[in-house]
Amino acid sequence: MRDHAGPAALARLQRPPPNDVIEEFCDALKDAGKILHSDKAPQDPFNQAEGYRYLSRLLRGGLEGFLEFRDPLFPQFRCGAHETIKLGADNPDNRYESATVNPDYDYRITGHRGTVDYLGLSTIINKYASGGTMQVTGHIDAREMEIAEDGTLEILVSQKEQPGNWLPMEEGTKSITVRQTFQDRVNEKPAVLTIERIDAEETRPAPLTPEMLQRGLMGAVMFVQGSAQLFENWAESFLPHINELPPADQAYCQSIGGDPNIYYFHSAWQLADDEVLVIDAPDIPACQTWNFQLDNWWMESLDYRHHTIHFNKHTAHYEADGSVRVVVSHTDPGVPNWVETAGHDRGTMCWRWIGADRHPPLSTRVMKLADLQ
DSSP, rough: BBBOHHHHHHHOOOOOOOOOHHHHHHHHHHHHHHGGGGGEHHHHHHHHHHHHHHHHHHHHHHHIIIIOOTTTTTTTOEEEEBBBBSSSSSTEEEEEEEEOOTTSSOOOEEOOOOOOOOEEEEEEEEEEGGGGOOOEEEEEEEEOOOOOOTEEEEEESSSOOOOSSSEOOOOOOOOEEEEEEEOOOTOOOEEEEEHHHHHHHHOOOOOOOOHHHHHHHHHHHHHHHHHHHHHHHHHHTTTTGGOOOOOOOHHHHHBOOOOOTTTEEEEEEETTTTTEEEEEEEEOOOOOHHHHHHHHOSBBOTTTTTTTOOETTTSOOOOOOOOOEEEEESSSOOOEEEOOOOOOOOEEEEEEEESOOOOOOEEEEEEEHHHOO
């Protein structure tokens, strides 16, 4: 077994970072703030405040991802999107985890399946930091896995095909993402997974160096810039069909990290104080699940800790004919499936068919609250 860094090596590594690195980091962070002032982005104090909070959340996630959990020799799963770090229409029904990997090595994932409705793992090439794509290089979900009767599982991650549960990597693969989708968070138990590099020689990670710090800081701020610009552009692209909910460009959804098991509908919404948005799904297909959620302009899910901002197959009320009607309104309209706007007058929205055998269209209409009641 090999350990890192004796005293002499540590002395060489512990040079202070040059001031220009910190200045470059701060200047790049200032530039990210300019994205909030796009011509089509809302400029009112409320939405701008949420925008700056959004950038702070992206920075927090970027620092964790690029500085604290960036060593592919010692990977760990971390939750990168949750109640207070949000991006890209994060699904309130999901638990998102990721780990940094290097395709030159092989990895083993072990753990317990839990009872969560959907468990899927993907290897990806993440280019959010450059405003680009998130290319999927391999995928496996629980329906394909060999799982022991007691719920334990093992997945091998490598470029070369392996027997049993195999998650492929390719040249350029940088990370593994885990999606767990709940229908009933109260009663379903999440999967618990750990990852290790196979045949590792080192026992501990290398100490931080100024170069590692520089890469981490600049990676984090590039992630902030790239993610914010990517989803600002996407939100603007919804404006031509505001308050409608057409199918999204599925190839594009996949190119920025969408799950291959999901068919997406994306759009923008805007309502006056006395208006509601009615969304009808007259035809519910056979599917693993479905959900609808409301997001702010920056494509963050609204505050699902304190407001009802989404419904899914398990939580929704169904009409006698099996159809579903969702109503987006600022105040309680007195009908089932009320989605709260949580203080917002505009934003984006998403509907997902998950594991569906087909993808029926949705209809929408804006009407006065008084007429609905």
